[in-house]
Structure formats: structure tokens, C-alpha cells
Amino acid sequence: MKQYLAIIAMDIKLALRLRAVIFFNYLFPLFFFFGFATFLGRSDRIGGMVYVVTMSITFGVLGSGFFGAGIRAIQERELGILRRYKVTPITPLPLLVGSMVTGWIIFIPYIVLMLLMAHFIYQMPMPAHMFQLLVFISLGLIAFRSLGLVIASVANTMQEGTILVQLCYFPMIFLSGATIPEEVFKGVIKILHNFMPATYLVRGMRNMMLHGQGLLEKENLAAAGVMILTILGGGLISMKLFRWEKEEKIRGRAKLWVLVVLLPFIVLGALQWLHNK
Amino acid sequence: MNTQPVIAVQSLKKTYDKVEAVKGIDFQVAEGEVFGLLGPNGAGKTSTIEILEGLRPRTGGNATVLGFDPDRQKQQLKDRIGVCLQATNLPAKMRVQEALELFGSFYTRSISSEQLLKRLQLWEKRAAFYETLSGGQKQRLALALALVNDPQLLFLDEPTTGLDPQIRLEIHGLIEEMKSEKRTVVLTTHYIEEAERLCDRVAIIDEGKIVAMGTPRELQQQSKGQSRIDIICGQPMNAATLPQWPDAVESKLSEDGKSLTVHSSRPARTLFEIMKWLDQQGMQLEDVHLKRPTLEDVFVELTGKRLRD
Numbered sequence A: 001m002k003q004y005l006a007i008i009a010m011d012i013k014l015a016l017r018l019r020a021v022i023f024f025n026y027l028f029p030l031f032f033f034f035g036f037a038t039f040l041g042r043s044d045r046i047g048g049m050v051y052v053v054t055m056s057i058t059f060g061v062l063g064s065g066f067f068g069a070g071i072r073a074i075q076e077r078e079l080g081i082l083r084r085y086k087v088t089p090i091t092p093l094p095l096l097v098g099s100m101v102t103g104w105i106i107f108i109p110y111i112v113l114m115l116l117m118a119h120f121i122y123q124m125p126m127p128a129h130m131f132q133l134l135v136f137i138s139l140g141l142i143a144f145r146s147l148g149l150v151i152a153s154v155a156n157t158m159q160e161g162t163i164l165v166q167l168c169y170f171p172m173i174f175l176s177g178a179t180i181p182e183e184v185f186k187g188v189i190k191i192l193h194n195f196m197p198a199t200y201l202v203r204g205m206r207n208m209m210l211h212g213q214g215l216l217e218k219e220n221l222a223a224a225g226v227m228i229l230t231i232l233g234g235g236l237i238s239m240k241l242f243r244w245e246k247e248e249k250i251r252g253r254a255k256l257w258v259l260v261v262l263l264p265f266i267v268l269g270a271l272q273w274l275h276n277k
Numbered sequence B: 001m002n003t004q005p006v007i008a009v010q011s012l013k014k015t016y017d018k019v020e021a022v023k024g025i026d027f028q029v030a031e032g033e034v035f036g037l038l039g040p041n042g043a044g045k046t047s048t049i050e051i052l053e054g055l056r057p058r059t060g061g062n063a064t065v066l067g068f069d070p071d072r073q074k075q076q077l078k079d080r081i082g083v084c085l086q087a088t089n090l091p092a093k094m095r096v097q098e099a100l101e102l103f104g105s106f107y108t109r110s111i112s113s114e115q116l117l118k119r120l121q122l123w124e125k126r127a128a129f130y131e132t133l134s135g136g137q138k139q140r141l142a143l144a145l146a147l148v149n150d151p152q153l154l155f156l157d158e159p160t161t162g163l164d165p166q167i168r169l170e171i172h173g174l175i176e177e178m179k180s181e182k183r184t185v186v187l188t189t190h191y192i193e194e195a196e197r198l199c200d201r202v203a204i205i206d207e208g209k210i211v212a213m214g215t216p217r218e219l220q221q222q223s224k225g226q227s228r229i230d231i232i233c234g235q236p237m238n239a240a241t242l243p244q245w246p247d248a249v250e251s252k253l254s255e256d257g258k259s260l261t262v263h264s265s266r267p268a269r270t271l272f273e274i275m276k277w278l279d280q281q282g283m284q285l286e287d288v289h290l291k292r293p294t295l296e297d298v299f300v301e302l303t304g305k306r307l308r309d
């Protein structure tokens, strides 16, 4: 326990000392928030502000997961920092748990701040089930950090890691409905949309903020369940494939484990697709 | 007194894909001993030492460290040893004292960061970020981290490579301190002076094999090379009267006759005879040098290479 607390406390201090972390976690999503809020927030559609808030949160979650957890883990391995930890009696578990918890602690105040600003500056109604919404967003955040860590554990080099991250990040930004509204998706794009893990985060948040739904509504519960599976699956796989040194390479076949983590989302996408048909 | 060796290694092998880095080596390290692995780049020093630290799996042979099998009892072993890696890093924005406290929390027992900071002369730097430390300070921090669990056994992989001579001496002092505290130390190096100065016993390792092992003195005595005696006198010596010294292999007088060089396999005896002769001749002795064969000479004889390129 002592080591978990020490790692989390250190991780938080380190994160707050890095300008890049502050920028990508707070300033960048805030910039979007205010930018879009000025355009859409005052429009008569009540959904305008919810749209802006969910977009900013999704940017934050994806950035925290893929860059904050994934890329950073690769960096620590490549710089020989993890080697120093390898010498000690700890297992990868406290490091992985530490990464998830730290990400959450840094992120949650930002979410609360954004919701409050949306409410008080732009008159967005407060979500009916605030606590449940925060739980849902937390699950999303930890699930995406888990995905980030899986990417880190299957990428042999920073270059590979960056490619994988971009392959996940950009489609999710554009096809999850976070930026481009899902109503405009047709055909193949709509099918792809339903296979994006971020889609379920965006949809769940909008259900809860726009329609006053709670976490126990069928669709939201399914999304939450899938995120929990991702957290557990991602955690197990990152543990199993964890490498302390960049000299240890992973075999090509082991990379297929990424698909295993995505499996719950693939099933969800397939169900949605069948349902639409 | 515990007579069990702290480390016992039998026919240890390590192969990476195709590279045979360690080709079956045997050695033991006794409690309280400073044991050195001396060898050129790529000899297999790091591979050997990291197998013993539980960091890399061995390909063959046996190893016991503090009674543990480093492959199967990694956690227990790591909890008890101190390690200074050849290549490592800490997060740029981690402060010196934070690093000691963080790493201390990973062990079942640890000593206070304050005590370590003072001992390793890092007290003034305790709030400095890792990225701002000099090479010597980073190395002192690495040693402090190795001591954080108060280990009885330390592994130091090239603890002074790439440091200034001044800082190297400082690190030597710290290693001598560890020795005086009765800790067992295994260190690797490619500096002869380091091995000679610090180690009770040295294994010379080359291309994955131990080519010689013993105390520095024993190794020097194994050398076929002879000691060299240089004599300088106030007035010229007469070449015609020079006797054949016992055990001397070769003697040579300089042109001005004032300096004499003698190679001998038993320098103490030869030197004694030379002194006696000079006295009989009524010569005035100005200077004497005795140079024994160094570990470097031994190394070159055994491997046909020099240690440093």
C-alpha cells in the first residue's frame, strides 16, 4: 500500500511540473471549450452547450489516455527510467494502477470546473444525476488510460507507439460524434462510428446531460459495463506484456492482444449495427 | 562467522538470439569481499551482473545470491540487494530527496533519506531536479539509491565510467566506505587502477569467459612479465664492471652511464644485490624506481588486447 501511495503522490507532482501535461490536460480542452462555447453556447438549442462540454471532455479523455498514459509510458521505458524501477522489488501493478489513478485525480477537477463554468457562464442546466455522470466519465477516463497503456505495452519503439496512438486518436476525435455530430454519419461511416470506443463515452454523456438520464438506463449501463471490461482487460494485458527495458522486444503476434482489449467495443458496435439494420 | 559464499555461480551462460555473451563462468564471492569483474567492452560483465541481480534470465548454469535463485526468487532477492546500473535515468523533474523517498518506499526496510543525503554529500542538492545534476552528482545519487534499503550486498556496474578523475576518486572513497561497513560488493570496471585499488579479488573476463581470477597481487605474480628496476647514480658506472645480477633477465646502461635499467623476475633480491654492489663500488645513489607488472600487463598477456581502445 505504501508503495502505491508513494507512486501516486510522485506521479501527481511530476505531472504538475510538466508544462506539456498542463497544456494538454487543461489549456487545450479549455481553449476548445471557450472557443466553441462562444459560437454555440448561446444558440437557442439547449443542446449547444452540452455538445461543447462533451466535446471538450472527450478531447480531455482521449488526450489523457493516449498521450498522458500511453506515450508517457513508452517514454519512461525508452529513457531507461523503468529500468531503475526494475531493480527494486515492486511489480508492474503499482506503476499501472498509479498511472490510472493519477490521470483520474488530475482530470476530475477539470471536469467539475468545466461543468460549473458551462452552468454559470453559459446557463447550461445542471445534469440531473451529477454524481452518476462523474462516475461514468471516470470510467471512461480510466478505460482510455488503460487502452493507452496497452498500446505502450505492444509498441516496440516510440515511433510505433506514435503511429498506433494516432490511428486510434484521430478516428475517435472525428468519428465518435464528439466533433462532427453523429446525425450526419451515413453508410460505412455510420458503421465505423458505432465501432469507435469513444462513441459510447460521448453518447452516454449526452444521454445523461441532455435527457436527464441516469447511469442505470440500459444504453448507459451497457457503455459503462464495456468500459469496466476494458479497464480489467487492458489492465491484465498491460500487466502481462509489461516491459521494463526498451531492449526487450515484443513479438509481432503478441500485438494482437490490442484487439482483445477492443473486443467488448467490437461486440457493442456489432450489436448496434444489427439493431440499426 | 558465516562461511557460505554470498554468491555462487556455476557454468553460467547467457545467449541473446545469436550472441553468446557469457560462455560458462564459475566464481564465488565471500561475505565482506569486494569482488571485481574486469574486462573490455562487450566482455559480458553487465550480462553477468544483471543475471545475479534478477534482472535478466540466464540461459544455462546455476547461480545463488544470498541463498536465493535470481531467476525464481526475484522479489525476495531484490528486496535485499543494492544495485547501481550501468545505464539508467530518473524523471527529469524528480527531486533528489523525492527519489530517495520514493524508492525507499518499495523495500521492506529502508534508511532515512536525510541520513543518505548527508552521507553522499547531496544534502545541498536535496531539492534539485534530477535534470540539473552533474554527472558526478547523478552517480552519487545512484549510489544513494543503491543504499536506500541498507543492503548487505551491492552490485555496482561501472560505477565510475565517464566521470572526471577527481570525481572517480570521490566514488572510490565511497566504495571503500561500503567495504569498511562490511558490505559485500561486486563491481565491474574496465579501469585497471580501480580493480587494483578497490578489489580484494578480481576476475578478468574476456569474450564471455573468465581468463584469470585472484587477488590483484596474485594476478600480477602470475604474469610472465618482469619487474623493472631503474637506478640513477651521481657519477657514471663502468659497463665493464657490471656483474650478472641473480634473477636478472636483462640489464642496460645508459650512454652517459649514470642510469641503469634491470629487468628481473625476483626484483627484491635483485635490488638488494644491486645496492650491495653500488655500496662496494662507492657509488652515490640518487634515485631508485621499482615497477612491478600491472594487471594491465597480465591482461594483455592473457587476452592479447588492451582494456581500453
Ligand SMILES: Nc1ncnc2c1ncn2[C@@H]1O[C@H](COP(=O)(O)OP(=O)(O)OP(=O)(O)O)[C@@H](O)[C@H]1O
Binding pocket: A247, B016, B017, B019, B020, B021, B039, B040, B041, B042, B043, B044, B045, B046, B047, B048, B086, B190
Ligand atoms: N539485450 C541484449 N540483446 C542482445 N545482445 C546483447 C544484449 N545485451 C548485451 N548484448 C551483447 O552481449 C555481449 C556482452 O554485453 P555486456 O553488456 O554484457 O558486456 P559488458 O562487458 O558489460 O560491456 P560494456 O563494458 O560495454 O558495458 C555484447 O556483445 C553485447 O552486444
Ligand SMILES: [Mg+2]
Binding pocket: B045, B046, B047, B086, B157, B158
Ligand atoms: Mg556493461
